[in-house]
Amino acid sequence: MNKDGINGIHMLGRLDEKRSGQLFCSRALRKELSDVKENREMSKYSKIVYYITGGYPLAIALLAGLLRFKEKPGQWEAVLQQLRHIPGMEEAQGVEGNKITESVLSKGGHIEWQMSPITKAKLSIRTTTIERVFLASFEDIPNDLKSCFLYLAAIPKNTTIYADEVVRIWMAEGFIKRQQGKTLEELGHTYLKELVLRCLVHIDKMNNVGIIEKVIVHRSLYGFLHSETREAGFMDVHGMNEVFVPPSVRRLSFTSFKGGHTTFTNKFCKLHFIICWVQEKDPSNDGQGVNQKHQQSGMISSFFVCPSSFV
Secondary structure: OOOOOOOOOOOOOOOOHHHHHHHHHHHHOOOOOOOHHHHHHHHHHHHHHHHHHOOOHHHHHHHHHHHOOOOOOHHHHHHHHHHHOOOOHHHHHHHHHHHHHHHHHOOOOOOOOOOOHHHHHHHHOOOOHHHHHHHHHHHHOOHHHHHHHHHHHHOOOOOOEEHHHHHHHHHHHOOOOOOOOOOHHHHHHHHHHHHHHOOOOEEEEEOOOOOEEEEEOOHHHHHHHHHHHHHHOOOEEEOOOOOOOOOOOOEEEEOOOOOOOOOOOOOEOOOOEEEEEEEOOOHHHOOOOOOHHHHHHOEEEEEEEOOOOEO
16 A cells, blocks of 8 residues: 555556557566667567557457467467457557558468367457457467366455465365476466466565465456356356255355355256355454455365265
8 A cells, every 4th residue: 555545456448559569568578679680570460569459458468478489480470360360459550550550460481380170269259358368368278278277266256365275275176287207286386377377366465485375356357257157067166055956066166155055956966175264353443344455365265176076
């Protein structure tokens, strides 16, 4: 908090082309451009990124996170080409944007990265720039990492969670593939770091030696995240506890468990994970409501992983 009682969160609007390029380069390359040749090379991508993302900071960060894991220039240009040709994207870019991306990308050779037909179909029905870029980024991550990311839908919006807790649950769920010479916990933190580098998860706190301690999901990604969990049948997420829960549910999260208890009439034969989040009362708040900072730190969770028979 600063001296005026305002926290350090700044609501960003759309960026112009120059600032879009600066944000993209800092996220994609993790450094500021200093070399003249490199600056000239990246400037062409900055133009394309601006017209694909519309200057939205979150979309720029997600696209940069995706391209961090692709080879430059071949796969970079292929990814941008694929995104540019998504139905509806051309209208968002405008005529000038189409001319720029066409002139830059047409100079490349064969496509070195290709979206699957299923991904193309999903992208074609997305209505916003952020939705399309998010889905392209999500579909690009490995399947085991997708399960890890989808689990984060269980966390309430604006709530931080300890990295160690996330990793332990991933381990309990069997999401982490064993590798010789590394513990599951080490691999779990590697998974989490990749999600951070892809800008799908944000760091809330690091220790003195650069180890991630707390993470948070950007509030604007929760709608997409919940949509993917429902579509995949991965988890049911509810904002209250007095709701109908289908018997086929596998994972269940109550992000606002206000009652002391809840009653289920169904037998959940497939349920093996349930988590409840309870708002912790802050005695120093004097009935003035819960602000965002308290909401972040005042959520406590109770969860368990159980066998495949739950009554």
